[in-house]
Amino acid sequence: MTVRRLTAALACLAAAWxxxxxxxxxxxxxxxxxxxxxxxxxxxGSAGDGYRTFEGxxxxxxxxxxxxxxxxxxxxxxxxVRDATRPGSACPQQAGEVPGGSTDEDxxxxxxTAPAGASPRRPKPVxxxxxxxxxxxxxxxxxxxxxMAVRGDVVVVTVNxxxxxxxxxxxxxxxxxxxxxxADQQAALRWVRAEIGAFGGDARDVTLAGxxxxxxxxCAQLASPSAAGLFDRAIIQSxxxxxxxxxxxxxxxxSLPAVRAAGARLAAEVGCESAPHVLAxxxxxxxxxxxxxxxxxxxxxxxxxxxxxxPGTALARGRFPRVPVLIGSTRDEGNGWAAGIIQAGHPVTPxxxxxxxxxxxxxxxxxxxxxxxxPVTGSDGGPVFGAVIGDSNFxxxxxxxxxxxxxxxxxxxxxxxxxxxxxxxxxxxxxxLGAPHASELPYLFDLGGRPRTMTPAQHRLAGLMIxxxxxxxRTGDPNGAPSTAPAASRSWRPGTVxxxxxxxxxxxxxxxxxxxxxxxxxx
Numbered sequence: 001m002t003v004r005r006l007t008a009a010l011a012c013l014a015a016a017w018x019x020x021x022x023x024x025x026x027x028x029x030x031x032x033x034x035x036x037x038x039x040x041x042x043x044x045g046s047a048g049d050g051y052r053t054f055e056g057x058x059x060x061x062x063x064x065x066x067x068x069x070x071x072x073x074x075x076x077x078x079x080x081v082r083d084a085t086r087p088g089s090a091c092p093q094q095a096g097e098v099p100g101g102s103t104d105e106d107x108x109x110x111x112x113t114a115p116a117g118a119s120p121r122r123p124k125p126v127x128x129x130x131x132x133x134x135x136x137x138x139x140x141x142x143x144x145x146x147x148m149a150v151r152g153d154v155v156v157v158t159v160n161x162x163x164x165x166x167x168x169x170x171x172x173x174x175x176x177x178x179x180x181x182x183a184d185q186q187a188a189l190r191w192v193r194a195e196i197g198a199f200g201g202d203a204r205d206v207t208l209a210g211x212x213x214x215x216x217x218x219c220a221q222l223a224s225p226s227a228a229g230l231f232d233r234a235i236i237q238s239x240x241x242x243x244x245x246x247x248x249x250x251x252x253x254x255s256l257p258a259v260r261a262a263g264a265r266l267a268a269e270v271g272c273e274s275a276p277h278v279l280a281x282x283x284x285x286x287x288x289x290x291x292x293x294x295x296x297x298x299x300x301x302x303x304x305x306x307x308x309x310x311p312g313t314a315l316a317r318g319r320f321p322r323v324p325v326l327i328g329s330t331r332d333e334g335n336g337w338a339a340g341i342i343q344a345g346h347p348v349t350p351x352x353x354x355x356x357x358x359x360x361x362x363x364x365x366x367x368x369x370x371x372x373x374x375p376v377t378g379s380d381g382g383p384v385f386g387a388v389i390g391d392s393n394f395x396x397x398x399x400x401x402x403x404x405x406x407x408x409x410x411x412x413x414x415x416x417x418x419x420x421x422x423x424x425x426x427x428x429x430x431x432x433l434g435a436p437h438a439s440e441l442p443y444l445f446d447l448g449g450r451p452r453t454m455t456p457a458q459h460r461l462a463g464l465m466i467x468x469x470x471x472x473x474r475t476g477d478p479n480g481a482p483s484t485a486p487a488a489s490r491s492w493r494p495g496t497v498x499x500x501x502x503x504x505x506x507x508x509x510x511x512x513x514x515x516x517x518x519x520x521x522x523x
Contacts, residue, residue, distance in 0.1 A: 032085075038195045040077045043084040045112075050150045054112045054199065055141065056088035059191035060184065062106035063162060068283050069169055071176045072108060072187040087111060087141030091163045092287045097137045103287040107160050110188055113145040114155045118200025125473045126201040128192055128231065129158045130185060132212025132239070132438065134251065135298040136164045144446035151463060152470025155201035159188045161217075165266055165294040166287075170259030170301055171279060178259040178301025182220050186306075189221075189230035207233040207473040211441060215239020216251035216311070219401070220300055223314035224307050228321055233476055235469065236327040238437055240397035242312035242404070245299065248360075249337055250393035252299055253310050259301035269293035315404040324476035325405050326469070328414030328497070329398045332434035334389025338382050339429040348381030356385065373518050382431040387515075394437070396516035412478050412492060414468075415508045416440040417501040418461065422452035440500070444469065457502035465500060468492065 033047040036054060045054035060072035067073060088109030095101040118124045129145065131138035140158030149156050161167065167181030176183055193203050208231040210218045218234050219241035221227040243252035254262075267273045270293050272281035282290075302310045314320055342348060348356055353376040354367070361367040376384050395415075405411045419432070421439035424447070433439075442452040443462040454462065471480035478492050491506060492498045499508035 035081055036198050038198055040075050041079070042081040044081050045084045047116075048146055050116050051146045052114050052116065052199075053146070054084040054114075055086055056084055056109045057112065058088070058108060059110050059159075060108040060187045063108065063166075063180075064105045065283070068105065068166065069171075069174060069176070069180060069279065071180070071183050075108075087139070088160065090139035090141070091160050092166055092291060093133075093137045093163055094291055097133060097142060098139055101291070102139075103291075105166065105287065107162070108184055108187070109140075110157055110159045110191070111140050112155065112157050112196070112199050112201075113149045114199050114201065115149050115153050117153070118155055120197050120200060123197060123200055123202035123205075124153055124155050125205045125207065125470070126155045126157060126192060126196055126203070127207045127209055127235075127470070127473050128189060129156060130161070130208070130210030130214035130217045131158065132210065132214045132251075133163070135168060135181065135213045135300070136294075136296075138163070138213070142448055143441075144449045147446065147462075148444055148466050148470065151466050152473070154470045154473055155196060155199060157188070157192055157196065157201075159185065161185050161188070164298050165263075165290050168259065168298050168300055169266065169282075170256060170261075170263040171267075171282075172260060174279060176306070177263075177304065178256055179304050179306040182217065182224065182300050182306055185217055185221060186224070186227050186230060189227065193230065204232070205474070206231045207235060209235035209237070209469075210239060211237035211438065212239050213251040216241070216243060216253075217300075219311040219315075220253065220307055222320040222323075222325075223302075223309060223311040226306055231323065233323050233473060234325045235472065236325065236398075236401070237440065238329045238333060238394055238398075240327075240329070240394060241315055241401040242397040243393070244312075245297075247393045247397070248297065249334065249389050250397065253302045253307065254299040256301045256303040259299065262295050265295070266290070266293055312401070312404070315401065318408055320408075322409050324410040324412070324472070325402075326412045326414070326472045326478060327398060327402050327405070328416065328500075329390075329394045330435040330437060330439050331415055331417040331419070332383075332386060332390060332439075333394035333437045334391070335383065335386035335431075335433040336429075336436040336438075337389050338386035339431065339433060341385070342382055342430045348376060348385045350376050350378070350381075353381060353384075357388070360388075369518070373515065383434075386433075386436075390437075391515050392519050396519040399516050400520045406495075410476060410494065412472065412494065412498070413496070414492075414498045414500055416443075417499050417504070417508065418443075418458065419501070420455075420458075422454060422458075435501075440465070455502065461500065461502045461505070464505065 031047040033045040033052040058075040089104035090098045090102040091107035145156035161184035170178040215236040216239035243250040275281035358367045419434045468478035472478040497508040
């Protein structure tokens with residue numbers, strides 16, 4: 001099995017096992033909400049049972065024409081009352097999470113969900129959510145946050161940001177090169193500081209949260225000097241700050257020269273390589289053609305003004321703001337990718353296992369060590385492959401990230417471990433997936449506006465997780481303030497990894513962490 005064949009299998013099937021469905025169409029007509037006035041103009045949203053939503057709010061100007069591959073500019077004011085009852089367009093991406101994909105570059109919108117009791121006179125803590133999707137897919141509107149807003153009594157903001165080559169193109173002499181998507185996130189945070197008070201949010205109490213590429217984005221914002229002061233707490237879900245490009249399943253940053261090289265390949269692919277003005281040529285290329293030509297993997301660039309250092313290096317050197325962090329991963333992060341690759345026609349057996357490992361670890365000595373540490377002895381090839389992907393790309397880098405953070409700030413760690421978590425996508429995988437990548441998300445959000453079918457115990461876990469997340473947003477401690485949180489819920493001890501599963505909430509099993517000496521002991 002070759003790296004090329006495995007990469008093709010991954011590109012075709014990873015979304016099938018890890019994607020989050022896009023927003024569903026409302027089945028009942030929303031009730032109009034009161035008008036909210038921002039500096040750009042008035043907005044009318046919709047009202048639900050105990051909450052209000054305002055969707056499709058522009059936080060920056062449309063990055064079109066000369067603003068394609070330019071830092072985000074302020075949104076223009078609008079006359080009258082703007083309809084905020086429907087989400088704006090997702091940022092350009094291939095079909096997948098967003099049915100049919102998107103080619104609309106006018107996509108820098110965000111959505112606000114506020115509990116009914118939130119008002120400028122009674123402001124609530126704010127959680128700003130950055131979606132995942134490998135920096136190529138996703139939309140803020142896929143995450144219906146009303147349960148978190150109502151139960152947790154917080155205001156939740158979900159954000160679109162530029163993706164793929166449109167968000168992370170590298171090119172010499174281009175200001176913002178390799179970091180436009182991250183700059184969008186900062187523009188959204190500045191909008192929150194300036195405007196969220198009108199929706200009943202506390203602009204002085206902002207938690208930045210995200211999962212997968214969104215989680216790594218939180219890492220990047222921790223490492224970015226220009227994000228200093230824009231948020232007060234951080235939640236990192238399955239997006240460890242110590243990700244590296246050679247660990248291809250987890251998000252990571254790449255050096256500016258590497259990102260510029262990818263940009264040069266894109267320019268050649270669309271016929272702009274020899275143009276007198278390469279950027280002017282690229283700005284004339286249609287969105288569908290750019291999407292077809294861009295690399296499967298997209299990464300922000302470090303060594304740039306916005307991101308001077310790789311986030312892992314910034315953490316190791318203490319170059320990040322002193323804010324509390326909640327960080328974790330799922331128990332079986334890699335199983336979805338392993339299942340997709342197996343279903344693409346690459347079975348994992350004792351005979352094929354050494355070749356599979358060698359495709360991902362070209363160093364023969366390293367590959368042999370992986371095979372010895374993670375032996376395939378029979379029909380267990382899928383879960384073993386999943387453990388290698390999960391440990392090397394997520395669990396162990398997350399443990400390392402937590403260790404770097406703990407040296408300087410309060411850190412709360414978790415492992416989501418519901419082995420019967422609701423499936424994110426239809427179909428039958430080749431082996432039980434357990435708690436794969438993104439499986440914690442339905443416990444926090446109604447993905448695509450559709451609540452998942454859960455057992456009573458899972459519903460209780462979902463409520464507990466929302467309590468933990470929103471208490472952290474309120475106090476910097478998932479247990480909450482000692483005077484307000486029930487004693488029974490104050491079970492998350494600092495310095496431990498909290499297991500989150502219906503049958504067990506407490507310190508996590510350490511078996512997987514013992515294997516991290518194998519991964520984290522190597523620089």
